[in-house]
Amino acid sequence: MVEVPIPKEKWSGKIGTVTIGNSPAEGGSRSAPIMLGGGSGMPFLSYEGLGHKQRLAGEVLDYTEGVPELSIAAFSDVANDPVAWAARWKELGADMICLKLRSLDPEGKDAPAEDAVATVLSVLKAVDLPLMVYGGGNTEKDANAMELVSNACAGERVLLGQAEENAYKSISAAATANGHALIAYSNLDVNLAKQMNILLADFGTKLENVVMDPLMAALGVGLEYSYSVNERIRLAALMGDRMLQTPMCCDLTSSWETREATEENAAWGDAEERGAWWEATTGLAALLSGADLLIVRHPRSLEILKDAIEELRGE
Amino acid sequence: MATAIEIFKHLPKKNCGKCNFPTCLAFAMQLANQKVKLSDCPFVSEEAKAKLEASSAPPIRLVTIGDGPKKVELGDETELYRHEKKFFHPTRYAIVISDSASDEEVEGKLQRARDLVFDRVGQTLALDMLAVRNDSGDASTFAAMASRVANEGLPMVLMSDRPEALRQAAAGLTRPLLYAATAENVEEMAAVAKELKCPLALRSEDLNTLADMAERARKAGVEDLMLDLAPQRAKDLVEKNTIVRKNAVKKTFRGLGYPIVLNACGDERAVLKAMLSTMKYGGIVLLDDLDPAHALPLFVLRQNIYTDPQVPIQVKAGLYPVNDPREDSPILFTTNFSLTYYTVLADIEKSKVPAWLLVVDTEGLSVLTAFSAGKLSAESVVTALEETSAKERSKKGTLIIPGMLSRMSGKLQELSGLKVVVGPRESSGIPKLLKSGQI
Amino acid sequence: MNSSRASAEQIFEMGIRGARTLLRLAAGALDDTVAKYGEERTVEYPETAYELPAVYAWDGREVLHLSDIRPLLEDYRSRLRDEPTVENALVAGEATMIAAEIIEALRYVEDPHPYEGTGYCGFIPDKLLRELGVALVDDTIPGVAVLAGKAPDPGQLVSIVRDLQSKGMLIIASNEIIEQLRNANIKMGLGMMLYPVGEGTQIVHALNFAIRGALSFGGVQRGDRETLRDYLSKRPKTFVLHFGPLDDIMAAVGLAAIFNCAPVLTDQEVEDIPDALLSVSPEKMVQAAIEARGIRVKLAPVDIPVAYGPAFEGEIVRRPDTYVEAGGAAKTPTFELLRSRPEDEVEDGRITLIGKDVDEMEAGSSTALAIVVDVYGKKMEEDFESVLERRIHQFINYAEGAWHTGQRNLNWIRLSRSSVEAGLTFKHFGNILITKFKEEFGGLVSRIQVTIVTDEDEVRRRSSEAMEIYGRRDARLAGLTDENVDEFYTCSLCASFAPDHICVITPERLGLCGAINWLDARASKEIAPAGPNQPIVKGECIDAEKGQFAGVNEAVYEASHHKIERFNIYSLMEDPMTSCGCFEVIVAMSPDMQSVVVVNREYPGMIPLGMKFSSLAGSVGGGKQTPGFIGAGRKYLTSRKFISADGGFLRISWMPKELKESMREALEARARELGEPDFVDKIADETVTTDAEGLMEWMAKVDHPALRMPPLLS
Structure with missing residues (x-):
């Protein structure tokens, strides 16, 4: 009988490992730090090397004005209480909490940075999952706020978002000063993703502290670009491009901004179920193209993706 | 695949035009892109033919199911990753109907199948196929149900482990897929497939067994094969599909160069597996049913993944109302490159400010690329304004243009007669501009 | 100090003497302190996590007790050499820094608040570093100016300080400067971005402040000298402005600053040491320091009476x-x-x-x-x-x-x-x-x-x-040839559409989009070192005629993700350069294999290949090698390297009229250069023919020079 060969690629590179969260033994208060990355092959090919488990971060917002209602309907009872929201994610089985300090946005609530930092601290105190924190989207204000967050969370090894091409020095210095990791954001382009990592490395940030976010475009609004950009990043990393060997984070929550995800239409089935699958589908594409960490908004998509990760890894 | 020049070397260089291209070189280029067939050249020598066909034989066999405009084609893929060229033949979804189902159940599923139609960015996304499964154990019941379902006009899959039942049911249909031969009955199944000129699916959990079965089927005279790798878990699906695809396109093993069929009936993770199959080399996915809440994301995923990376998805040019605009709402324009359009649309929606979004046909290029390539100019914007009667629908007299096109503001103002406002370079700045009260 | 210019050797000699003096002073102070408090007494600076920061970072040894100090002093004393070489001067600089830090630390053993009531601030605590820190390394604070010595003209000193302040710099003052500023009513203090550290060895607090910046924000590990030096050479952008006569101690302190990658600018007549010691008149000091450290001062928006943007x-x-x-x-x-x-x-x-x-x-x-x-x-x-x-x-x-x-x-x-x-x-x-x-x-x-x-x-x-x-x-541009440069450039500006494509830009072949030539690429590399234009060292020339270089091949192999192994820069037919899709023109072999036709993006009609630009573009782009076809920038057509391996410029048999006319002057110049002054009119266009037969007839009619060349394809 013929023997079908397993076409295992001999890659010369490997994705590095980034740890998020410090346990008490390491000077933090997280119950279990998380390791991201470590893959030595294309995603979910066990014969090439799976690396660390892909993780799911549940999104918590400190201000929900302007967020599509349906997307956070499942959290309506805790929508004004980031601590309870985070605790709910833990019950639901999220691996991490992703706290987005939307309240900081000067075009929205324009809350003072100190208030946002207080929110971070109370979430940190109440929920012992590893934490990632984003600002409100205004470069200058975020730079200052993230510096405060970095200081306030010293020792916890938080994942701070986000370093961008034109705004990376502050956050990089703030993260390094307190031993945090950070998100290196780039806009849908392999070369930009690489350049971002080079800029950070040049600034003194070690790549073991960097998780890249190459911008995951949602299903129906450019998913195919992200899918290919991610695959190309992963391929280049495996071929030995050191500057791309950082774990990858994909934020799925923008899926809810897509009209078709949530529009009420009798012929399109239940809107919330459809929305959750919209987010989950974006997540599946992210996973298969190389994501190590996903940020999700809806409990149902967390459930789908959690099961998918275990299924795909054969666990 | 050979390059155009390598192919050209073997062509007669008569420039006779019988292939419908004025020169052999043009024909060679089309051939290199696999857009035409070598047989279109009446003068190509046998020797050249042999050489070129060997090098151009697809690593994965092209299998056609059904006939007419709704026929489905699978296989003939050449890439492992879509960015290397593209994925050619999209994954197809079939709803399975049992031949022992009640009338009501059958009609329900058929209606469901008819209803699964979505229009999206100029394309129609719909269910592709129907399948009938021989649960009754009775050949004539099976054949009757097959013929009833076939009336829907969609390509068919016939599911039975009994060759005779398949023969009866398939006899009245046009090229249905026969599903599926096992190691025990490959020869009998192949005989039916050969007789009725139908493609045949082979099923085995073990790849070696499957390769062996394919060999036996070929010996029995059936070339149009599909493979059911019978994956247990999602892990097996991704890994096995990858092994089969990679072996074929990298030519490390050619015995399994056939498209893949997945039977997700009775699987609680059917939707998940359909999604994974769509991204990872799946051909046909057989499903018990498909809820529209799942079908829409699934179909859109397929549309995204099978987009040609070098030909961006385009949206239809026109004037789109956003946030219920009126006559006093401003006009913004952007290109018909889908990604640009969606980004701009989302940012205008976010602002909650009513506006008209004029989408100018730039052949799917983004703002700056279109401008540089001359596909987007003050003239073409003015044409778009005229064609959409934009100035009658918005009487505000203001046109907001992408910040990157500041260079065209003066000319556009003159040609359009509108007050041109240069918007932000990044779409994310649109809400701020619209809300600023300066517009 | 006499008025003649001090040589570098003289400065080194002074500094080495100064270092010896300071080590001696430190040893004496240590003896006194040990006598009072015993060997086991702890020694530390207030409010810092880095022990004695300069020792911690550069030397790596732990200093917790007085007993830890003596071996350090012994060690540095034994390493000092009198011969005035650069190497010995740097050792003296390091020894000075260590000695000064120890002398200062010992003061804190005597009295936990040694500077209370003195008007000096002494050691700058970590708290301040944390407050300023990010701003210090992210360029919000563009630089740190350390003022030392005594200014001959206090008025000028004040204007220098005002200038530094207006540029948002952090200022650390020492020596008599402090008194001079105080007399001029300049406000100083830890809250003022102007720290009066102290009169003598306190200047080390400026250095250990910068060092802690590296430890804290640069993730530099204890004792990792190489990473530390690398970091300090980039940021914080510290520099020393020195005024007035030099003595041994001042020279030693200067060497300590230089050792920490902070250049010293002095108003004294000294021999310049590039990037380290500069003799500058006071009114030019700030500008010189900005240039020496590559500081970029934040600019106000364009100040004009009309809107700008x-x-x-x-x-x-x-x-x-x-x-x-x-x-x-x-x-x-x-x-x-x-x-x-x-x-x-x-x-x-x-x-x-x-x-x-x-x-x-x-x-x-x-x-x-x-x-x-x-x-x-x-x-x-x-x-x-x-x-x-x-x-x-x-x-x-x-x-x-x-x-x-x-x-x-x-x-x-x-x-x-x-x-x-x-x-x-x-x-x-x-x-x-x-x-x-x-x-x-x-x-x-x-x-x-x-x-x-x-x-x-x-x-x-x-x-x-x-x-x-x-x-x-x-003339320079014309003389800029591929042969007389060592580096070419890659351009990946547009790679998102064609992932495996990379443009190789040489002096004689500009980017195929027509927008980036070799000089642009080189300037872009200077401006954005990690940006889209990266240098390729040409390396061994494998084939001079076809333009194949080992370095280019390597770069292409990497950029194409191991799919393409060779580029022949000057060939259309063999391993040609790939295209992303944004080329200005396509150059294609003619159907009779005798010539090439050129078509520009704007031309909508049929070309003698039997295709239009749009369908041709689909085959040529995408980052795949397509022998017989290349994308190019218009200006490449008149380059001496234009498909020079395949017969060059005189192969052109057809191009759209509009393109021909817009480039006529350059085309004619190139034709004259090749001794074919009427050549341009031998190039057919759409008014002559748009099919293969017609083109062959035309070429025969005008006796096109390409007819005398061997066919492109054998």
Whole structure:
């Protein structure tokens, strides 16, 4: 009988490992730090090397004005209480909490940075999952706020978002000063993703502290670009491009901004179920193209993706 | 695949035009892109033919199911990753109907199948196929149900482990897929497939067994094969599909160069597996049913993944109302490159400010690329304004243009007669501009 | 110190003596402290996590108790050598830093608050570092100035401090400077961004402050000297301004600063040591320091009386709206020129007007106009002049009511009536150009001055110099060949559409989009070192005729993700360069294999290949090698390296009429160079034929030179 060969690629590179969260033994208060990355092959090919488990971060917002209602309907009872929201994610089985300090946005609530930092601290105190924190989207204000967050969370090894091409020095210095990791954001382009990592490395940030976010475009609004950009990043990393060997984070929550995800239409089935699958589908594409960490908004998509990760890894 | 020049070397260089291209070189280029067939050249020598066909034989066999405009084609893929060229033949979804189902159940599923139609960015996304499964154990019941379902006009899959039942049911249909031969009955199944000129699916959990079965089927005279790798878990699906695809396109093993069929009936993770199959080399996915809440994301995923990376998805040019605009709402324009359009649309929606979004046909290029390539100019914007009667629908007299096109503001103002406002370079700045009260 | 210039050796000798003195002082102080408190007494600075930071970072040894100090002092003393070499000087610098830090630390053993009530602040606690820290390394605080010595002219010292403050720098003062500033009523203190650390060895607190910046924000590990040096060489951008006579101790402290990558600028006559010690007169010190450390000072927005920004780039000023115009239809003499000048010929920020400005001109009039921009920068090269000069167009257009077109002496400028009413003048071009060039090319130029000339005689007089420079530039460009450079450049600006494609840009083959030539790529690399243009060292020339280089092959192999192994830069037929899809023109073999046809993107019709541009483009783009077809920039057509491996320029048999006419001058020049003066008219176009047969007939008819070449394909 013929023997079908397993076409295992001999890659010369490997994705590095980034740890998020410090346990008490390491000077933090997280119950279990998380390791991201470590893959030595294309995603979910066990014969090439799976690396660390892909993780799911549940999104918590400190201000929900302007967020599509349906997307956070499942959290309506805790929508004004980031601590309870985070605790709910833990019950639901999220691996991490992703706290987005939307309240900081000067075009929205324009809350003072100190208030946002207080929110971070109370979430940190109440929920012992590893934490990632984003600002409100205004470069200058975020730079200052993230510096405060970095200081306030010293020792916890938080994942701070986000370093961008034109705004990376502050956050990089703030993260390094307190031993945090950070998100290196780039806009849908392999070369930009690489350049971002080079800029950070040049600034003194070690790549073991960097998780890249190459911008995951949602299903129906450019998913195919992200899918290919991610695959190309992963391929280049495996071929030995050191500057791309950082774990990858994909934020799925923008899926809810897509009209078709949530529009009420009798012929399109239940809107919330459809929305959750919209987010989950974006997540599946992210996973298969190389994501190590996903940020999700809806409990149902967390459930789908959690099961998918275990299924795909054969666990 | 050979390059155009390598192919050209073997062509007669008569420039006779019988292939419908004025020169052999043009024909060679089309051939290199696999857009035409070598047989279109009446003068190509046998020797050249042999050489070129060997090098151009697809690593994965092209299998056609059904006939007419709704026929489905699978296989003939050449890439492992879509960015290397593209994925050619999209994954197809079939709803399975049992031949022992009640009338009501059958009609329900058929209606469901008819209803699964979505229009999206100029394309129609719909269910592709129907399948009938021989649960009754009775050949004539099976054949009757097959013929009833076939009336829907969609390509068919016939599911039975009994060759005779398949023969009866398939006899009245046009090229249905026969599903599926096992190691025990490959020869009998192949005989039916050969007789009725139908493609045949082979099923085995073990790849070696499957390769062996394919060999036996070929010996029995059936070339149009599909493979059911019978994956247990999602892990097996991704890994096995990858092994089969990679072996074929990298030519490390050619015995399994056939498209893949997945039977997700009775699987609680059917939707998940359909999604994974769509991204990872799946051909046909057989499903018990498909809820529209799942079908829409699934179909859109397929549309995204099978987009040609070098030909961006385009949206239809026109004037789109956003946030219920009126006559006093401003006009913004952007290109018909889908990604640009969606980004701009989302940012205008976010602002909650009513506006008209004029989408100018730039052949799917983004703002700056279109401008540089001359596909987007003050003239073409003015044409778009005229064609959409934009100035009658918005009487505000203001046109907001992408910040990157500041260079065209003066000319556009003159040609359009509108007050041109240069918007932000990044779409994310649109809400701020619209809300600023300066517009 | 006598008035003659001190040599580097003399400075080293002084510094080494100073280091010995300080080590001795430290040892004495240690003895005294141990006698009082015993060996086991702890020694530490207040509020820091880094023990004795300089020791912690550079040496790596732990200093917790007095007993830990003696071995350190012994060690550094034994390493000191008297011979005045650079190496020994750096050892002396390090020893000085260690000794000073120990002397200071011992003060804190005596008294936990040794500087209370003294007006000095001594050790700067971590708290301040954390408050300032990020700003210190992210360039919000552009630099740290350490003032040392005693200024001969206190008034000048004050103006230097004001200048530093206006630029947002952190200032650390020491020695008699502190007293001088106090007398001038300059406010000092930890909250003031001006720290008076102390009179003597306290200057080490400036150094250990910067060092802690590296430890804290740069993730530098204890004792990792190499990473530390690398970090300090980049940031925080610390420098020392020294005033007044030098003595041994001051020289030693200077060496300590230099050891920490902080250059010392002194008003004394000393021999310059590049990047380390500079002799500068006080009024030039701040500018010199900025340049020595590559500091980029934050710029205010362009300060002119009309709005400024890209929104006005496309604005047109029509004749009836024009207040004044120069060049173009006005036919007055004009030119614009950007020159790279030596540093002492450029006074940063100076704007000079020669002649009248618009306020003295009548509405509707015209004027002569010269715009001369002089720049200086350490990394600026004459080759970049044209790259920068081309931007004058855009920068002026950004101003509301200003309109600019053309370049060099063929430019044409208008100011609108409303902008002149609002107060816009020609002199404002100076403000615009200085701000914008600094903003966009700050990595290249550090000093900019602008001269605007409206006096017609003066414009004529100066234009001859400009013509000479243009001529020289053109000659340089013409002489810039692939052979006489060592590096080519990659360009990945557009790689998102064709992932495996990479452009290789050489002096004689510009990017296929036509927008980036070799000089642009080189300038872009200087401005954004990690950006889309990366140098390729040519390496071994594998095939000179086809243009194949080992270095290019390696770069292509990597960039194409191991799919493409070879590029022949000058060949169409064998391993040609790939295309992304944004080429200006496509060059393709003709169906009779005898010639090439060229088609530009704008041409919509049929070409003699039997295809149109659009369908051809689909086959040629995408990053795959397609022998017989290449994408190219228009200017490549007239390059001496244009498919030179396949017969070159004279292979061209067909191109669209519009393309031919727009390039006629350059095409004819190239034809003359090849001894075929009538060649351009032998190139067919769509008015002659659009099919293969017709092209063959035409070529035979005109006796096209390509007919005498071997076929492209055998």
